[in-house]
Amino acid sequence: MSSTSSAAAAASTLITVAPTGAELSKEDFPQLPSTLEELVETATACEAAGAAMIHLHIRDAEHRPTLDHGYLKAAVDALREQTSLVVQLSTGGSVHDPLEQRLTVLDAEPDSCSLTCGTTNFGDDVFLNPWGFMSDLYVQAQEREVVPEFELFDLGHVHALRRLIDTHGLPFGGKVHVDFVTNVPGGMPGSPAALMAAVQLLPPEVTSWAATGIGRAHLPVMAAALSAGGHLRVGMEDNVVFARGKQVQHNRELVERAAHLAQVMQRPAMSTDDARALLGVKDRRTR
Ligand code: KMH
Ligand code: ZN
Numbered sequence: 001m002s003s004t005s006s007a008a009a010a011a012s013t014l015i016t017v018a019p020t021g022a023e024l025s026k027e028d029f030p031q032l033p034s035t036l037e038e039l040v041e042t043a044t045a046c047e048a049a050g051a052a053m054i055h056l057h058i059r060d061a062e063h064r065p066t067l068d069h070g071y072l073k074a075a076v077d078a079l080r081e082q083t084s085l086v087v088q089l090s091t092g093g094s095v096h097d098p099l100e101q102r103l104t105v106l107d108a109e110p111d112s113c114s115l116t117c118g119t120t121n122f123g124d125d126v127f128l129n130p131w132g133f134m135s136d137l138y139v140q141a142q143e144r145e146v147v148p149e150f151e152l153f154d155l156g157h158v159h160a161l162r163r164l165i166d167t168h169g170l171p172f173g174g175k176v177h178v179d180f181v182t183n184v185p186g187g188m189p190g191s192p193a194a195l196m197a198a199v200q201l202l203p204p205e206v207t208s209w210a211a212t213g214i215g216r217a218h219l220p221v222m223a224a225a226l227s228a229g230g231h232l233r234v235g236m237e238d239n240v241v242f243a244r245g246k247q248v249q250h251n252r253e254l255v256e257r258a259a260h261l262a263q264v265m266q267r268p269a270m271s272t273d274d275a276r277a278l279l280g281v282k283d284r285r286t287r
Contacts, residue, residue, distance in 0.1 A: 013226065013259075013267045013269055014274075015270070016231070016232070016233040018236075019236055022095075024237075024240065031250060050258065053112070054083075055233065057237065072089060076089065088110060089105050103140060106144050111276075111282065116129045117134060117150055117157035117160040120187050135167065138171070141171060142169075146172060146282075150177070152178055152179070154187045158198055162203045175207045177209070179209070179210045179212065180195060182194065183214040190213035190215075192224035199228060209231065210232055211231075212234065213239070216241075218238065222258060226265045234251075236254075
């Protein structure tokens with residue numbers, strides 16, 4: 001990363017909230033936002049608490065993960081209308097979603113989309129991201145002026161990002177933002193040492209990086225990222241335990257804690273306008 005962009009990134013902290021994910025069931029976690037109304041309420045509260053971007057997985061009327069265009073478009077439109085958050089749609093979906101359908105996520109015209117840079121074991125499942133899929137998604141995101149966030153679950157994914165940039169040039173907007181998703185069973189550990197090893201190997205084109213730690217790695221990875229100039233992702237997709245014996249009741253609690261820690265570290269939560277500039281997203285807002 002260039003010294004200029006790392007200085008800018010170090011001044012404030014982009015906090016992304018990933019409120020829902022595709023793995024938890026509404027039955028087990030009734031507080032998981034799964035309806036459009038709950039998503040909008042969550043997004044509004046999380047923006048007020050310091051989030052500047054939302055990473056969205058959408059659920060259907062039975063609270064099951066869906067990539068149905070109608071649901072995705074309704075969520076993008078509602079969040080764009082009712083918040084200033086950068087709206088990022090997951091193209092990872094659930095481990096059961098077919099690759100072709102994951103590409104159709106871009107039809108909902110999000111500001112940003114996730115793009116995972118390689119296949120990874122995902123607990124007992126496999127999260128499939130073959131080169132052809134990554135490559136198609138990268139090019140389609142360029143064509144549709146959607147900014148990808150590169151999800152890196154492993155050191156090999158850092159190398160695959162290098163190959164994407166070499167093959168296809170820079171993403172739309174010219175910025176390269178990555179998010180290390182650590183501590184997935186099958187991916188890189190959620191330790192400061194592993195995170196720093198991966199950060200060291202980032203291609204120079206990378207303009208900003210964030211990190212999240214799944215489950216128990218949530219706080220250590222947050223602290224490590226903050227201390228090293230990185231940005232943060234929090235949310236129930238990644239972690240449902242607020243503290244020992246205390247379940248997260250609302251995503252806002254995780255955003256509030258991240259914003260507090262960022263403030264203590266003299267890198268306060270970034271505004272949504274600054275996040276848009278950092279990520280190079282196209283302004284699709286109508287209001
Ligand atoms: N749900 C995981 C299989 C992404 O959003 O792009 C994939 C995931 C990554 O959550
Ligand atoms: Zn996700």
